[in-house]
Amino acid sequence: MFKTLKDAAKLAKDLAVAVRHDVEGKTEAAKTAIATVTDAAGLTATLAPKLIFAMDATASRMAAWNMAMELQSDMVAMAGKEGLAVAIGYFNNEHCGVTPYYFPNAALATAYMRTISLTSCYTKIAPLLVEFEKHGQKANSARVAIYIGDSLEDNLDAVLVEAAKLKALGFRVFTLLEVGGSGGYVASGTEAAFRKLAEATGGVFARFDAGAKPQLRELMQSIAAYTAGTLSIAHQGAFAEALKALPPPARK
Secondary structure, three states: OOOOHHHHHHHHHHHHHHHHOOHHHOOHHHHHHHHHHHHHOOOOOOOOOEEEEEEEOEHHHHHHHHHHHHHHHHHHHHHHHOOOEEEEEEEOOOOEEEOOOOEOOHHHHHHHHOOOOOEOOOOOHHHHHHHHHHHHOOOOOOOEEEEEEOOOOOOHHHHHHHHHHHHHOOOEEEEEEEOOOHHHOOOOOHHHHHHHHHHHHOOOEEEEOOOOHHHHHHHHHHHHHHHHOOOOOOOOOHHHHHHHOOOOOOOO
């Protein structure tokens, strides 16, 4: 599809600019143009199993962001090895949403992720779950999301209301709490909130240290295999065992 990674990165950056501008306010011609570009790139037509990879892109992750980005890129690459198409979601001061298309390979997804900037704001987890729901209501769309972050400042009741809507769609959210940034500090109640969010959707929670690559690789391999329907005895560890106990991902 692309001759070089540079070509992929340029397309991803162009698409990022398009998506970050509110499409609702565009003319029909502009919407069609954006749709044509994404379709031509093969970003919306794939029938592969799908996963949403979503992240907190606020300033609290600044200290460990470069390391986190490397790890997150590795995670997306692992999803690709399982044959998954990946949509990218994030929030910061300027944005809260999920790409309306799915990247068919890790190079494109990673190139898009590297266009994301960290800005200061409170977390927007409840609105992000609304974006998950929009995907979950569509045919041939994701029913599994990974959310990676280090805090939850939303009203937890509002988060759990949205989580219940996702569960009704058969949409699971796996929450990964980063504990290696900001000197390892995690605000009181954050872990419990992340656990409640995962459990409310029928998903699973895990802590990870941004400096522990093998641990995060194991988590992602398990989630990717679960989403693709290839989770097996070869996937070991407490997290993998928790996923084996779940019903298969919902399909639509």
